[in-house]
Amino acid sequence: MYRYDRHDHAIVQARVAQFRDQSARHQRGELSDDEFRPLRLQNGLYIQRHAPMLRVAIPYGMLSSTQMRRLAHITRTYDRGYGHFTTRQNLQINWPTLESAPDILAELAEVEMHAIQTSGNCIRNITTDHFAGMAADEIADPRPWAEILRQWSTFHPEFAYLPRKFKIAVSGTKQDRAAILVHDIGLQLVINESGETGFTVFVGGGLGRTPLIGKKIRDFLPWQHLLTYCEAILRVYNRLGRRDNLYKARIKILVKALGSEEFGRQVENEWAHLKDSPTTLTEAEVTRVATQFSAPDYAALPTMDAAHNSKLAEDKAFARWVQRNVHTHRIAGYTAVTLSLKTPGLPPGDATDAQMDAVADLADTYSFGEIRVSHEQNLVLADVRQSDLYALWQAARVIRMASPTIGLLTDMIVCPGGDFCSLANAKSLPIAAAIQARFDELDYLHDIGDLSLNISGCMNSCGHHHLAGIGILGVDKNGAEWYQITIGGRQGIAAHIGDVIGKSFAAQDVPDVIEKLIATYIAERLEAEPFADTVQRIGLQPFRDRAYSKSTHKAELEAESV
Amino acid sequence: MSEINSLQLIRDRRLVADEWEVVQSDGVSSAPTDAAAGLSLLPLSIWLERRSELLAEKAAAGIRIGVWLAPTDEPSLLAKDLAMLDLIAVHFPKFADGRGYSTASLLRLRYGYTGELRAFGDVGRDQLFYLARVGFDSFLISEGRDAAAALCSFDDFSEVYQSATDQSLPLFRRRAA
Numbered sequence: 001m002y003r004y005d006r007h008d009h010a011i012v013q014a015r016v017a018q019f020r021d022q023s024a025r026h027q028r029g030e031l032s033d034d035e036f037r038p039l040r041l042q043n044g045l046y047i048q049r050h051a052p053m054l055r056v057a058i059p060y061g062m063l064s065s066t067q068m069r070r071l072a073h074i075t076r077t078y079d080r081g082y083g084h085f086t087t088r089q090n091l092q093i094n095w096p097t098l099e100s101a102p103d104i105l106a107e108l109a110e111v112e113m114h115a116i117q118t119s120g121n122c123i124r125n126i127t128t129d130h131f132a133g134m135a136a137d138e139i140a141d142p143r144p145w146a147e148i149l150r151q152w153s154t155f156h157p158e159f160a161y162l163p164r165k166f167k168i169a170v171s172g173t174k175q176d177r178a179a180i181l182v183h184d185i186g187l188q189l190v191i192n193e194s195g196e197t198g199f200t201v202f203v204g205g206g207l208g209r210t211p212l213i214g215k216k217i218r219d220f221l222p223w224q225h226l227l228t229y230c231e232a233i234l235r236v237y238n239r240l241g242r243r244d245n246l247y248k249a250r251i252k253i254l255v256k257a258l259g260s261e262e263f264g265r266q267v268e269n270e271w272a273h274l275k276d277s278p279t280t281l282t283e284a285e286v287t288r289v290a291t292q293f294s295a296p297d298y299a300a301l302p303t304m305d306a307a308h309n310s311k312l313a314e315d316k317a318f319a320r321w322v323q324r325n326v327h328t329h330r331i332a333g334y335t336a337v338t339l340s341l342k343t344p345g346l347p348p349g350d351a352t353d354a355q356m357d358a359v360a361d362l363a364d365t366y367s368f369g370e371i372r373v374s375h376e377q378n379l380v381l382a383d384v385r386q387s388d389l390y391a392l393w394q395a396a397r398v399i400r401m402a403s404p405t406i407g408l409l410t411d412m413i414v415c416p417g418g419d420f421c422s423l424a425n426a427k428s429l430p431i432a433a434a435i436q437a438r439f440d441e442l443d444y445l446h447d448i449g450d451l452s453l454n455i456s457g458c459m460n461s462c463g464h465h466h467l468a469g470i471g472i473l474g475v476d477k478n479g480a481e482w483y484q485i486t487i488g489g490r491q492g493i494a495a496h497i498g499d500v501i502g503k504s505f506a507a508q509d510v511p512d513v514i515e516k517l518i519a520t521y522i523a524e525r526l527e528a529e530p531f532a533d534t535v536q537r538i539g540l541q542p543f544r545d546r547a548y549s550k551s552t553h554k555a556e557l558e559a560e561s562v
Numbered sequence: 563m564s565e566i567n568s569l570q571l572i573r574d575r576r577l578v579a580d581e582w583e584v585v586q587s588d589g590v591s592s593a594p595t596d597a598a599a600g601l602s603l604l605p606l607s608i609w610l611e612r613r614s615e616l617l618a619e620k621a622a623a624g625i626r627i628g629v630w631l632a633p634t635d636e637p638s639l640l641a642k643d644l645a646m647l648d649l650i651a652v653h654f655p656k657f658a659d660g661r662g663y664s665t666a667s668l669l670r671l672r673y674g675y676t677g678e679l680r681a682f683g684d685v686g687r688d689q690l691f692y693l694a695r696v697g698f699d700s701f702l703i704s705e706g707r708d709a710a711a712a713l714c715s716f717d718d719f720s721e722v723y724q725s726a727t728d729q730s731l732p733l734f735r736r737r738a739a
Contacts, residue, residue, distance in 0.1 A: 007721050007733055014719045022688065030708075031688075038658055039688055121658065151723045151733070157695035158667050158726070161660025227732075238664050273672055278725050278735055285734035 001062050001370060002147045002292045004112045011154065012109045015116060019043050020102035027099070042122055042160070043105065044115030049422045051095045054104060055118040060128040060146040060170075061089030061373040065360035068371055070111045072356035078104050082352045084416055085341060087179075087464055088167065089127050089373040090118055094420055116154055121162045121249075123153035123234070127169045129177040130374035133293060134382045136330040140189040140197055142172035144290040145226065148281065152227050159234045163241035164249035166234070167206075170199075174493060179375060181205045181214045181495040182467065184251045185233060188493075190220060198222045203233060203263065204255030207461035211497045212252045215260035217267060223286065225271075227279045232271035236263070296368040296383055301333020305387040320442065321393050321404040333386050337367075339379040339396055340403035340411065344436040347429050348414040349377035358399045366392050376413055378406065408445045409453050409518070410436050413464050417457030417474065418481070424457030426474025426481035431455055431510055438511040448518055451531045452491070467491040469531035470517060471498045472510065483510050487517060487543055488535030496532065501544050516546045570709045572690075573678070573700040575716060577709055580702065582628055582649060584682070603628040603651055606635045617646060630682070633661035641673040650675060652698070654683035663696045670697035670727040687712035691719060697727030 004012070019039070026036040040046075044055035056071065063071075071091055075083045078100045079093040086092055096104060108114055117124055126149045128142040129135065149168060153159070159166070169183040180186030186202035199221045205214025221229050237251045240258075255263045312319045327336040339359060342348050351359070359379055363371045366388045367381035374380055379401070384392060396402035405411050412435070415421065417428030432455055439445055456463035457474040465471030471486035482504040489498030505513055520543050525534045535543065569577040582603040609616070609629045619625050628649035631637060640650065650669060652662040662681065669675040680700035681693050686707050693701060694716055703709035725732040 005737070007737065010721045011719060011723070014721070018718045035657075035686065035688070121660075148734075154723055155692075155719065156724050157692040157722075158663045159660070160692050161658050161663065235664050235667075239661055243659060243661075278731050282734065282738065284738045288734075288737070 001064060001143075002059075002289065008112070008151075009109075012112070012114050012116070015043075015114065015155075016102060016105045016109050019105060023098070023102050038120055038161070040101075041120035042117055043101070044118035045098070045101050046119060047098075047422075048094070049418075049420055052098050052101070053420070054093050054096050054101060054115060055086070056083075056091045056093070056108060056113065056115050057118045057125045058089050058091060058113075058373050059150045060126055060132070060143055061130055061375070062143065063371045063373065064111075065363045065369040065371065067111045067113055068356050068360040068363070070107060070113070072353040072360070074104055074107055075356070076353040081354075082350050083356070084347070085349045085351065085373050085377050085379070087375045087377060087413055087462065088125055089130075089375055090125055091373075092416070094416070119165070121164050121166075122160050123156065123162075123166045123168065125167075126150050126153070127167070127178055127183075127375060129171055129173060130372040130380045131177060131327065131336055131382065132172055132372075133295065134329050134331070134334070134336055135173060135177075136328055137175060138172045138330070139174065139191055140172050141290070141293055142170040142178070142187075142189055143293045144286060145187070145189070145199075145223075146170050147289050147293075148226070148285070149230070152230070152279075156234075158231075159238060162234070162238055163243045164246070164251075166237075166251065168230070176491075176493040176495075177375075179464070179467070179491050179495070181493065182207055182211075182464070182491075183214065184237075185230060186214045187226075192220055196222060199226060201229065201233075203267075204252040204260065205495075206250055206252045207464060207466050208250070209247055209459040209461075210250075210252065211461070211466045212256065213495050213497065214252075215255060215263075217260060217264035224281050225275060226281060228274040228277055229267070229271055231279065232267045232274050235270055236266050240266075295331075296370075298331045298334060298383070299385075301331075301385060301387075303332045305333065305385075308386050308389060311390045315390075317404070318390060318393055320446065321402055322389060324404045324406045324408065324446075325402070326389060329383070331383075335384050335386055335389065336380055336382045337384045337389070337392060337396075338374065338406045339381065339401040340406060341378050341401065342405060342411050342436075343400045343403045344410065344440060345433070346400065347416075348412050348432050351379070355399050355401060358395070359401070362392060362395055376406075376411065378411070404442065405445060407450045407452075409439055409448055409451045409470075409514075410445060411452075413452070413454040413468070415455065415457050415462035417455070421457060421462075423460055424474060425459075425476035426457050426483065427507075428455040428457040428463060428472075428474060431472060431474075431483065431507060434507075434511050435514055438515065448522065449528075449530075451518075451521075452489075453514070464491070465489075466497045467495060468498065469535075470514060475504055477504070481507060483507065485510075485513060485517075485547070487540065488532050490532045499535075499540055501540055501547055503548075513547050516549070517543050520546045570703045570705065570707075571700065572703065572709055572713065575713060577713075582651075584630065584651075587632075601626055601628060603630050603649065605629070606631055606639060610639065613643070617643075620646060631662075631665055633659055633665070635665070637665050637668045637673065640669070640675075644669075644673060644675045644677070647675075647677055649678045649680060649700075651680040651682050651700075651702075654681060654685055654689075657684040657686060657689050663692065666693070666696040666698055667727065687715045690715045695722065695726045695728050 201218040202214035418424040454468035486498030626648040630651035682702035
């Protein structure tokens with residue numbers, strides 16, 4: 001993975017010193033709260049419901065075991081011994097003190113990490129596919145490009161005070177596992193007929209209160225022009241994006257208002273001036289960065305390991321875990337493993353310091369010392385030998401990260417919600433826990449099959465509820481917490497925003513409603529038909545009829561007990 | 563307060579007295595506290611209206627001309643007159659309104675303005691590093707903020723990744739060298 005050179009170190013260390021000084025001035029009263037806010041936000045520091053929250057950047061979701069151990073140490077020393085992995089592949093800690101933030105940043109800088117631009121109206125962490133570099137369906141490795149974009153966007157002087165936050169994702173596959181169509185800029189790596197690498201460029205996707213799918217503005221952008229083209233997009237947005245209304249300030253609103261054709265035309269006009277400027281990428285730079293993502297030292301292994309096969313036959317629980325949590329690798333004898341952060345009874349996406357340390361050890365033993373964070377809020381060991389899977393599974397069970405449910409209903413994306421976040425209208429963690437408890441039968445879950453269920457505690461949609469087969473959104477009704485349900489959403493290159501089924505539900509009814517939606521799906525689905533396809537084929541009505549029918553689960557139970 | 567402490571204008575990294583008075587779009591002047599000679603810094607609309615008259619006066623009597631731009635003003639409207647202007651100022655109604663950074667980049671890198679480029683309005687110490695990078699060389703620190711203390715923030719970072727007005731090559735081209 002990418003290692004800092006002296007320049008990268010100098011820049012991150014200067015930031016620590018700058019923020020230490022800004023914090024001190026704020027504490028002395030020389031910087032007002034209003035003046036300090038954007039400064040602390042651009043260092044990932046929020047003031048939340050109970051305490052400050054610090055969001056640590058994990059560029060494109062990659063961590064070394066050393067970095068993971070440092071994160072464990074930070075949560076133990078400055079927080080309450082746990083952290084929350086987010087859909088943008090970052091880590092949030094919920095209980096640091098304001099005064100300790102500069103020290104935390106200094107600890108991060110020592111291991112080539114930071115919290116730069118993890119919040120605020122600037123270019124945020126660049127995200128990508130958690131299977132980058134090992135996926136069989138990969139066209140090109142997106143990570144070097146994500147790192148190049150990270151450097152370009154870090155302290156870009158022209159784009160530090162944008163109308164609103166700005167998120168960029170890069171995908172190296174056709175299928176897209178990086179949710180590029182719901183980003184401000186989505187970049188898809190492509191190779192054209194002449195064999196040249198480039199990008200298809202999408203803009204104006206996003207969730208939040210106005211969910212929109214990104215629009216293509218360029219089919220093929222040769223790689224040399226990646227940065228100048230992004231600069232053109234950002235300049236058009238910085239100059240024309242709305243600043244009068246927080247809710248209409250994202251680039252998606254501008255793209256929608258102008259129309260993507262007109263927006264694209266303005267970008268091309270701007271780019272005509274920037275094209276071939278010194279910011280045009282060089283072969284030397286791309287090689288310098290790409291070399292650092294070169295494949296680890298894979299051994300020559302047989303495609304099938306005999307001992308592994310017999311374990312699969314002997315141990316049903318292991319076989320189930322392999323079926324859901326182990327993924328095909330482009331190298332024979334290797335696999336990628338998802339370590340689940342969705343174990344029932346634990347908050348989705350959370351990891352304790354002990355788990356982080358243990359995962360670091362597992363990465364060292366089994367996966368070349370590297371870990372990835374997935375946007376579905378799990379951890380991935382991307383280069384595990386098939387012959388090591390059984391031992392790894394046993395170790396993962398000990399640390400409660402072996403829930404064999406990846407891609408199933410209970411592998412939910414969940415934001416921290418009203419328990420932590422001051423923006424939230426409603427809690428999301430108790431809803432997640434109630435659903436986990438209701439669907440605790442593994443056979444039933446496996447029988448339902450692939451189905452995403454995402455929960456957001458408010459319109460900001462951090463839980464990506466729009467993109468889930470079943471999405472749950474916390475809403476406020478006269479001070480009470482209610483939940484609106486959408487169905488039929490999908491992520492990936494055919495991304496689709498789910499439709500609201502109707503009036504929202506009280507918290508205690510949500511598990512029943514989910515059960516009814518699933519019962520409808522199971523009754524109606526064709527052989528191997530994914531949930532979203534069934535919704536598309538039969539429409540909302542059958543789901544709606546069942547979900548709002550009087551015979552609630554509770555009533556049924558009461559009837560039985562009489 | 564001593565004389566030096568009341569100076570709010572930083573030019574070329576030094577505190578200096580301000581000679582310009584800002585004229586609002588409706589023609590009303592608001593004199594900065596340390597304005598000395600009272601040169602008129604005109605809004606774009608007035609400049610466009612009186613352009614030929616002012617250019618003639620400059621040719622005849624050598625008057626100095628300054629124009630200020632609001633965040634929505636199009637800097638290309640000044641492009642053909644840049645050599646005639648003694649000062650261009652860009653207004654920041656709020657420091658978090660970043661449009662002026664693009665205005666400055668365009669004036670410097672696209673239209674080739676080499677004269678004094680000033681940031682004024684809600685301008686403080688923690689914006690100076692970025693403002694200087696995009697090409698501002700003059701900063702009217704807003705009232706109530708310590709302009710002298712702000713001077714050190716130009717050196718917040720010794721290295722930068724991007725090319726900008728202050729650095730023609732991005733780090734990756736300098737790294738390679």
